[in-house]
Amino acid sequence: MDFPARIDVHHHIVPPVWAETLAERGMNSGGWAIPAWSPESAIAMMDEQGIATGIMSVTSPGVYLGDDADARDLARTVNEYSAEAVKDRPDRFGHFASIPLPDTDAAVAEAAYALDVLGADGVVLMSNAHGKYLGDPDFEPLWTELDRRAANVFIHPAQPPMTLLPGTPAPLVDYVFDTTRTAVDMVLNGVMDRYRNVRVILSHGGGFLPYAAYRFSGVIPTVVGQDRKAEDALRDLKRFYFDTALTASPSALPALLAFAEPGHVLYGSDWPFAPQEAGSYYNYFLETYPDFTPGQAQAIDRGNAEALFPRFAR
Template sequence: MSRIDRIDVHQHIVPPLWAQALADRNMTSGGWETPAWGGSHAIAMMDRQGIATGILSVTSPGTVLGGGKEGAGLARAVNEFAAELQRMHPDRIGSFASLPLPDVDAAIAEAIYSLDVLHADGVVVMSNVGGKYLGDPDYEPLWAELDRRGATVFVHPAQPPMTLLEGTPAPMADYVFDTTRTALNMVLNGVMGRYTNMKVILSHGGGFLPFAAYRFSGLKTMLDPSASPESVMVDLKRFYFDTALAASPSALPSLLAFAEPGHVLYGSDWPFANETAGTYFNGFLEEYEGFTDGQAFAIERGSAEVLFPRLARASDGPKR
């Protein structure tokens, strides 16, 4: 695969006020150290890694760091910080706006403001907030609003409501589990079937959803004999997936065998996954020999151009 201008849908922003809010509460992203970050450093990394545009989002635990209403204020501050960076570098930087769930009214208000005023490229939600997963009926008004707008929703994993394995930060193991858990919760509770205009991106290749999808669809009939495996599979296949930490020789074939055409997007997870890790996984993408015609370009850029038309470029010929 030749080096092309990637669109990175899974790249993180670490606003100083957010990093300080975490430090003040002695919080981390599931036991993972918060890395140093700067806008100029992000662009320099993208130049080295062949990334034309990074769509930035705040990682877990998001912007709701305690009780009360402070989550809405922190979300607004984070989103305005990202929007300013996007205004300065519109071709290089995009953003997914943070929403202060589980406060649904505040989340809807922030989504409207961020999409209409800040011109965010979509929104980011954590896979669970305080143990409440994304298929929860309380979230229906949010999905209805995002679906009405045909919005793009980026789902980032969070630490599940369970004790960490000793010596094992949540990003090592629990994040892939929690992504899978919330995606299945959305499907079994009908969210993906009812709201078909919004586009939902699952981080890290969807956890182990592609590998276990047929298990999920087959066992659903034991819980509900009126359901068919095919109907469950339709909703599972509505998801989009990013390749962050998921482009390995064992994971990539499963992802490509499951995902619908155009539903796999490039992701780096920088800076929480450092540049050494990014180079490692980029190498798998660049060396993979199983791509069909145009599939490599679709993953690295073409499919994201469809989701984010402002980033589309005129075609310059056939792509491998």
């Protein structure tokens, strides 16, 4: 691989106002501390990890912290901060705009502003919006708008509406579960069938979706209804894209590659919430994986993302 080459679709930004707002409310990311971030530290990491461009997003809990008006203001401030970072280094950064769900009207308005005015490369949604999953009928106006624009949608896990395991932060176990839960919810509620212009990227290899996809598709006709066909469920599950953040391991990577459609696996780092040492750990597995088909490694590193984000194509 020529360095730097990778396009990192799971690359976090920590806008100061967002970090300060969480600190004032005694909040963090599901029990995970909020790390420091700067453009300079991001680029230094990217240079060392062979990353040409990081498409930035704000992580869980997102911008909706319980109040509609506050969420609208925070989303706008966060998105404008991110857009300025991209403006300063358009070769090294892109960004997914934060959306204030579950306030659907505000979410639609902010998506339009971010995509039209700020030039965002897509939007980031949390896997659940205060307990409402992304297949919820209340979110139909947002999916309609995103589909009309053929938008890229990055889904990041959030803390599920359940008690954490004692002493266990949500990113360790619950994030994996919540990603899978919202993906199945979207399929069962027809989001992936109705809105075929939207490209939806699931974080962390889709949780355990690739491993359990045939369990879901095979059981859906029995537990949901005979009118739901296994092959239809499987088709919709395969519409998802997946990033490799914390997932390029000897056990997970074969399952992901066996399930994902060609072109649907993208590189992700999860920096700075996953420190650089973790990035090196998973990069090693990715770089030494013995069973890639010709060109597959380069496609994961860059080519598949170029198809979704043409402005980064060389």
